[in-house]
Amino acid sequence: MPGGRSLFRWLYLIGLGIIAVSLPTSYFGMSLGQFWVLGAWLLEGLQRRDLGHRFSMGFTTPAVLAFLGYLALHAIGLLWTENMGWGLDLCRILLPILLLGVVLSTSDPLSPKELRTILLLFAWSAVVGSLIGFLITSDAVAPGAYRDRSPFISHIRLGLMLVLAVVVLLHHWPRPWWKRAGHLLGVGVCLFLLRELGSLQGALLLFLLAWAAVWRTTRRSAGWSRWGVRLLLVMPVAVVLLQVRTAIIDQRHPQDFVPGRMSAGGELYWNDEDAWQVENGHPVWMEVAPVELARAWRARTGLPLNGRDARGEPLYGTLVRYMASKHLTKDSVGMLSMSDVDLQHVQQGFVNVDQDRRGPLRRRIDEVVYELDRFHHTGDVTSSSLAMRLEFWRTGLYLAQRHWVIGVGTGDTQLAFDRAYEELGSSVVTEWGYRGHQQYLTLWISFGVFGFLLAMVSWVAPAVITGGWRHPVYLAFAFIFLVSCFTDDTLETQPGATFYAFFQALFLFAVRGKAD
16 A cells, blocks of 8 residues: 555545546536645645645745735725625635645646646546537537537637647647547547537637747748748638638628519518628518418428527528528518428528538638627627627726726626616616626726736736746647637636636646656
């Protein structure tokens, strides 16, 4: 039986492994792993009789103090907050910073092999867990319902972790051919899942990381080969821009308006010349015979047209948009041109005949273009996640200007947003509880410009002090995290806070000296 020290070391490593495996898959596992690590650390400290020294080191080391400064900032911000419950809950979410920062910085450092094992546990958990989630939801998820593809954690956070998993699998490239085949398969699964999640952010992050890696790798190559490879890096950008351009151009194909025209069933067509909606460039609300269309729909499907599709959207609107994408009149004649597959697609929530033929990323681009077009023409933000984010940021900038010195406090961000929506006459419903969705802006609103700067120091200083920024996987993690904060309040959820605290502490404190 192993000695006491070896036993506690194994318990400590098992706890780190539990956290790594749980990050993409389990809220409960994240908490369990942290308590496990804490327990092993306390028991080892008692066995060695150096627990007091560990606490002293954990709260006096400059890099660790800088790391803990982020949590301390939120604790201090409680002094001028009204909603103490919200503020305390946010501090609770950020507790992994305290626990992992102190424990990992005062434990024996990880060996390169131990670090590699923990990183690979995380990567393979992201691959396998995400694939299981995809398989168990494949028959139950409506088209375009990207969020439901991730049943364990937020699809946004999962996308970030899949990108980091790709980096880990490629960085720790094995020698045996069968292991290489496994890593290559894992990378392929990650790319497939990012595609199925419609993760535009994940695709952008992967491209930028790949671009940076290739650029760095070719620095020592000969002139022509170096610039030839770098020129190839432009091609994916051109492909993406072409897809966006196609999606935008497809939105516009003018159609002549013929007043007084009748449908085959004798109903006067309803035409809305001012309507902005188009599908595949064809106006949606032109040549519509509502009564005749409803009658023809019921005759074909046996269903009323005033119900909802599988995505919860009005069935009537889905049908009209789908028929417009096929350039059909919205009447009995147009209904005759609809195949049984078309009718099934409409009931499933497809709004475009090409929706099933396009990949999830292209469909997501189409949705973004549609959302921006709708916001531009109507100003309505309630039915568009992208438009709502624009409204959140507009409101957030308004709040940042009004509370630029010390902010509104840790717990009053939501309260400040609710008041600002009313002051600005925003169409955002305050009962929804929506706010910044931008971590940088949220920090500025909460703590003012000085608190914001302190938060940035707490993010960056530990890496500079320890030199951990030199590790390639840490650089990828830091880039993923910093970019994610532009579109989400990453550190205000348990997976986001644990993701940040775990990898920051792992690379900067748990590894000392040459880690890779």
